[in-house]
Amino acid sequence: MDQQERIQAAAKFLLQAPPGEINDVLNDIREIISDDDALQAGVQSSLQEYNLEQFVTADIPGHDHQVIVSEAGRVEVAEGGEERFLDPRSKTTFAFDHLRLEASDPQPAEVDEDAEQTRSSLEASATTYLAAHFHDGVTSVFSVPSTSKKFIVQIVANKYNPTNFWSGRWRSEYRIDLESSKVEGKILVNVHYYEQGNVQLSTTHDTSFDIPPSVQSAPPKQAAEKIVALIENEEGKYQVSLNDGYHDMAEKTFKGLRRALPLTRQKLDWDRVLGYKLGAELSNSRGTLGGAQQGFKK
Structure with missing residues (x-):
């Protein structure tokens, strides 16, 4: 080469x-x-x-x-x-x-003054949401050029813990269309756990929801608060589903991947899997992959 x-x-x-x-x-x-x-x-x-x-x-x-x-x-x-x-x-x-x-x-920079009140209201509400639920999160809210009715809300939170051999990142993006009363979003989570091994999680979750008619008629500040509350609800549900997935991974997936006999030629007692380090870490929602993801949100 x-x-x-x-x-x-x-x-x-x-x-x-x-x-x-x-x-x-x-x-x-x-x-x-x-x-x-x-x-x-x-x-x-x-x-x-x-x-x-x-x-x-x-x-x-x-x-x-x-x-x-x-x-x-x-x-x-x-x-x-x-x-x-x-x-x-x-x-x-x-x-x-x-x-x-x-x-x-x-x-x-020149900004679209027609969109700025709604954009800044979304930014203020998203910042409040981050302060309540994320550790060291950052949000930016952009108005889509050539329209005063479309916005992009982005969120990122990082958690690096090299002392305990893991790192993670939460990203989410929501495209808000006030004309069609629709929100299209995606959540991306990446976690790396590398103590005596190399385990990575990379997952993407797409979501969409309607903006209620009452939000359309509300002033920008109240409308932004309600839209961000809907985003908070979506992200909360996804976090719960991730935690459930970690539990199933430890209890079912890893058992299905095991060999009949380990290299020691002794059977592994799967009823005591929590006594083994990797199983314990994966089963604990505040450890390894779960802990990294939990580390993004308070």
Whole structure:
């Protein structure tokens, strides 16, 4: 395998990096490639793709909040121009370094004033929701260009616990259409548990629901509160279903995968599975995969 082929393989590895571990993957790849300039040039597009998909966050110079860097906030630029992203809260655009994860060069941005009252109300309600249910969560709310009736709410929460060998990320996105009274959403959860092994959870949940007629006639602040309450209900139900899944995984799935006899040639007492570390961790909704997911939400 020549150098270019190794760099292409490295770019694919980066896209599969677990939450909070992309620097570890990149450093391991550096040892293989041994050419930082070629590596940086070769994986730049993969870093960009990874960051946008994973909802990385950025500190905006001159402001005390973070914004989600994603496709929803990408600003159209002239061909050959610098890629920029929007922070709707501060009404600025900024350049973003996908390697260093740093925002720079903030500039004032024009916003759709017809949509701003509803957008800012959704943002305020989503921020309140995060403060009540998430640890270190970030939300950004974008209005869809060319319409004052469509909005995108994005949420991301990260929990890194390398001391106990796990990391996790909760992402969710909701596309709100006030014209059709519909909300289309998706929730993505990624968890990596790697103590004496390598167990990963990657799951996507699609959801949709109608906006009640009463919300349509409500003022922006009250309408936003009701829409976010519906989002809270959807995410709460999904968290419960995940916890139930962890329980079934320990009680049923892993038993179905067992060999007739382990390498010790002694039968495994599955009635005492909680005495074994992996089984105990997977059965405990606040341990390993369950604990990481629980760690996103209070």
